[in-house]
Amino acid sequence: MQNILNSYFFKTHRLEISILIIALILFIIYFAGAPHVFTRFPIYRAFMQSMPFFGIIAISATFVVTLGEIDLSFPSIVGITSLTFGMVLSGTDGNFYIAFLLATSLGMFAGLINGLLVTKIGIPSIVATIGTLFFWRGLVNVVSQGSGIAIVDVAEDTWHHALFVEKIFNYIPAQFVWFVVLTALMQWIYRYHKFGNYIHFVGDNKASSQMMGINVDNVKIIAFVQLGFFSALAGIFTMYEMLYFWPTQGSGLMLTTLAAVFVGGTSVFGGKGTIFGTFIGVLIIGSLESGIIALGLSGFYVQFINGLMITSAVTIYALIQRKKN
Amino acid sequence: MKKSLLRLEKITKNFGNVKVLKEVNFEINTGEVVALIGDNGAGKSTLIKVITGVHRPNSGKILFKDKEVMIKSVSQSRKMGIETVYQERALCDQQELYRNIFAGREITNIFGFINIKKQRKEAEKILRDYIGFTSKAITVDSPVYGLSGGEKQGVAFGRSLYFDSDLIILDEPTMGLSIQETEKVLNFIRGLKDQNKSAIFIDHNIVHVYGAADRFVILDRGEIVGQFRKEEISRDDLVKKMIELHESGKIEVEA
Numbered sequence: 001m002q003n004i005l006n007s008y009f010f011k012t013h014r015l016e017i018s019i020l021i022i023a024l025i026l027f028i029i030y031f032a033g034a035p036h037v038f039t040r041f042p043i044y045r046a047f048m049q050s051m052p053f054f055g056i057i058a059i060s061a062t063f064v065v066t067l068g069e070i071d072l073s074f075p076s077i078v079g080i081t082s083l084t085f086g087m088v089l090s091g092t093d094g095n096f097y098i099a100f101l102l103a104t105s106l107g108m109f110a111g112l113i114n115g116l117l118v119t120k121i122g123i124p125s126i127v128a129t130i131g132t133l134f135f136w137r138g139l140v141n142v143v144s145q146g147s148g149i150a151i152v153d154v155a156e157d158t159w160h161h162a163l164f165v166e167k168i169f170n171y172i173p174a175q176f177v178w179f180v181v182l183t184a185l186m187q188w189i190y191r192y193h194k195f196g197n198y199i200h201f202v203g204d205n206k207a208s209s210q211m212m213g214i215n216v217d218n219v220k221i222i223a224f225v226q227l228g229f230f231s232a233l234a235g236i237f238t239m240y241e242m243l244y245f246w247p248t249q250g251s252g253l254m255l256t257t258l259a260a261v262f263v264g265g266t267s268v269f270g271g272k273g274t275i276f277g278t279f280i281g282v283l284i285i286g287s288l289e290s291g292i293i294a295l296g297l298s299g300f301y302v303q304f305i306n307g308l309m310i311t312s313a314v315t316i317y318a319l320i321q322r323k324k325n
Numbered sequence: 326m327k328k329s330l331l332r333l334e335k336i337t338k339n340f341g342n343v344k345v346l347k348e349v350n351f352e353i354n355t356g357e358v359v360a361l362i363g364d365n366g367a368g369k370s371t372l373i374k375v376i377t378g379v380h381r382p383n384s385g386k387i388l389f390k391d392k393e394v395m396i397k398s399v400s401q402s403r404k405m406g407i408e409t410v411y412q413e414r415a416l417c418d419q420q421e422l423y424r425n426i427f428a429g430r431e432i433t434n435i436f437g438f439i440n441i442k443k444q445r446k447e448a449e450k451i452l453r454d455y456i457g458f459t460s461k462a463i464t465v466d467s468p469v470y471g472l473s474g475g476e477k478q479g480v481a482f483g484r485s486l487y488f489d490s491d492l493i494i495l496d497e498p499t500m501g502l503s504i505q506e507t508e509k510v511l512n513f514i515r516g517l518k519d520q521n522k523s524a525i526f527i528d529h530n531i532v533h534v535y536g537a538a539d540r541f542v543i544l545d546r547g548e549i550v551g552q553f554r555k556e557e558i559s560r561d562d563l564v565k566k567m568i569e570l571h572e573s574g575k576i577e578v579e580a
Contacts, residue, residue: 012466194437201428204417211379211415213399213429271419 014320015265019280022263022313026284026291034294041171043290048172051286052179053238054253055279058260059186060230062278063196063223064125065261067203068270071224073114073129074231074257076136078250081107081232083140086149086245094154104232110136111228115221140247149245156243164240175237182230187275199223203270259306260285263313267321284309327354329391330492330523331376331407336385338371345371347547348385353492358514358524360538362531362567367544369527373494376525377409378402400429408485409494416469416477423448423465426484447487455483475506482513493517495526499533511537531567535560545570 010017030038037043057074064071085103092098110132117128155161166174190196198219201209210216231250239245264281266273288309289302297305331353338346346368353359361369374380376387378396387394389405396402402409409415416425423445432440432447448465452458456479462471469477478498485493495514499507514537517524528534534541535555541563543551551566558566 188438192438192441194431194433194439197424197428197431197439200420200424201417204419208411208415208417209428211377211399211409211411213403215398271417 015274015317016276016280018316018320019263019265019274019277019284019313022309022316023280023284026287026309030287030291030294034291034296037294043294045167045171045173046290047283047287048176049241051282052173052175053234053241054257054260055179055282055286056182056230056234056237057227057253058257058264058278058282059183059275060227061257062261062264062266062273062275063186063190063199064227065266065268066190066199066270066273067220067223068268069118069125069220069223070258070268071114071125071129071227072254073110073132073136074227075250075253076133076140077107077110077228077231078235078238078253079140079247080110080136082235082239082245082249083144083149083247085232085236085239086151089151089239090149090154094158096158096160100160100236103236104229107228107230107232107235108225109228111225111231112221114228115224118224119217119220137251144245144247146247148247150243151239151245152243155240161240164237175241178237183275183279190273190275195219195222200271200273203272205271256285259310263310265313265317267317327357329353330355330357330389332388332391333372333376334386334388336372336375336382336387338368338375338380338382345547346375346382349544349547349549351542351549353523353525355491355523356518356521357540358518358526358538359540359542360534361525361527361542361544362529362534363544364571366546368547369544370496372544373409373496373525373527376402377407377494403430403488403490406489406491407494408488408490408492409496410478410481410485410498411496416480418470419468421466421468422452422463422480425469426451426480426487430488451483451487452480455486456480474501475503475509478502478506478510482510491522493522493524495524497527497529499528499530507533514538531560531564535563543567543570 027038057078061071061074081103084106085099088099088102089096114125114129114132117123117132118125121128123131162174164174164178168174168177190199198209198214201212201214202216202219206216234253235250238249260281261278262268262281263284264274264277264279266277285306288306289299292301292305293299329352331351333349333351335348335350336346337344337348349368349372351372361372363369371380375382376396378398378401381397387396394405396405417428420428423441426448427444432444434440445465452463452465458476458479463476469480472480498510498514502510511533514524514526526534526538539555541551541553541555541558542549543566550570553563
């Protein structure tokens, strides 16, 4: 046991191991408290169906948080890009390519604006993105005039619908497969690509990174742009799942998404984080609501236990960090 | 006849209304060690940041190996063969040593993915051959925050030697080091001459400076107010000059 605790892998993966243990304990509680629900498949299908919508954004937001920045505007970016996707798809009688291209481009453009405000104008990201949060949601309201858009006619039973959300062999929702694939890809970039490396260095120490020849502004801008892209992608997934656009789409995502990142163990101070942790964080945050209900507690407990989870997780990380220093 | 390696002509740098460098002329030859001395705020760090591409001068010319150049970025100055060991040591605390050593010039494939295996192997070579780390406690996977000041400096030196360079710039290389560690650093600087490399270094301690440099350039409020070759001035006179400068705020300019 002592050997395992002192092993290199354990030392370098403390965060990941802690989060895994927290998730395991949570699922043991689920099993013990509601075996009739958790020994059957449907609950997992429900998880796989709903988690990817905010999970994809959480994975992407881990890059921005590792930079020591934050983006609060993504719920509205989901809104404006979903609206665009819905309008173009129904307006072109189901032309997926144009709708996808326009929605994701707009997402990246919104990310670019965030990035420019933070780097070139010098507004702290928390302030800049509160501004764009209101701006994009406001634009959604103005354009949609408060009414929704149905895409049932142009999206149902199409190949692109199948590609995004159809159940594979009637069991696995396609969006979950996408979520896992994207997580693996982003993990690879985060740890092994030059860009992931720069994200860590800039988040760790901006001045040193600059002296080592890293273009700090560009790294930040690209991070915001990719979050804009993935927000748009999450919006498109939601559209296919619901086959309907409504003007508040995305606005419930903010807290669950950021909670997943922080519960996952990524440091709010920047320089250190884990994509795997965020993935587990998504499993935890995404399962809480149904889990709590299945355990027989009333819905009023959901927020309370959510709060308990988040606070205890970040406390554990802070203690691990303090021990290190 | 020594060959000119780097020449700055009438370099001016302003930060807003503050003139940090006022028409500075500066030259360094191949195989020469030049010390930049002066009070805090004299413009020493700004001058070297102009040379390394962190700052762009507002006006003036830079000649490297007798060719006029514009140094627009750190990576460009590195490509030209200018390496810097910064005062702040330019290391990121939470990242592993092998990532720090190659930060900004990772060994990658064409898609930009880092060759971790190769980077770790090269970093190991640097730790062993250039720095002489033998302690088992420090490996290429150690994050920087566990290292002592001297060890961090060692990593920064090792990095500058590994990437074969003509000019090494050292910003307060002995700051915060023990006497033993300082001696190592000064030996390192003297050793550069044998490899026909040039060095510019900034230090507050005249004793350190005098022991390691061939020439002394005194900066005061953005201007060069004195230049001496080692044979022209004794250590005590150099100390006197600095005290005079400190008291009067000015010393006579040498022709």
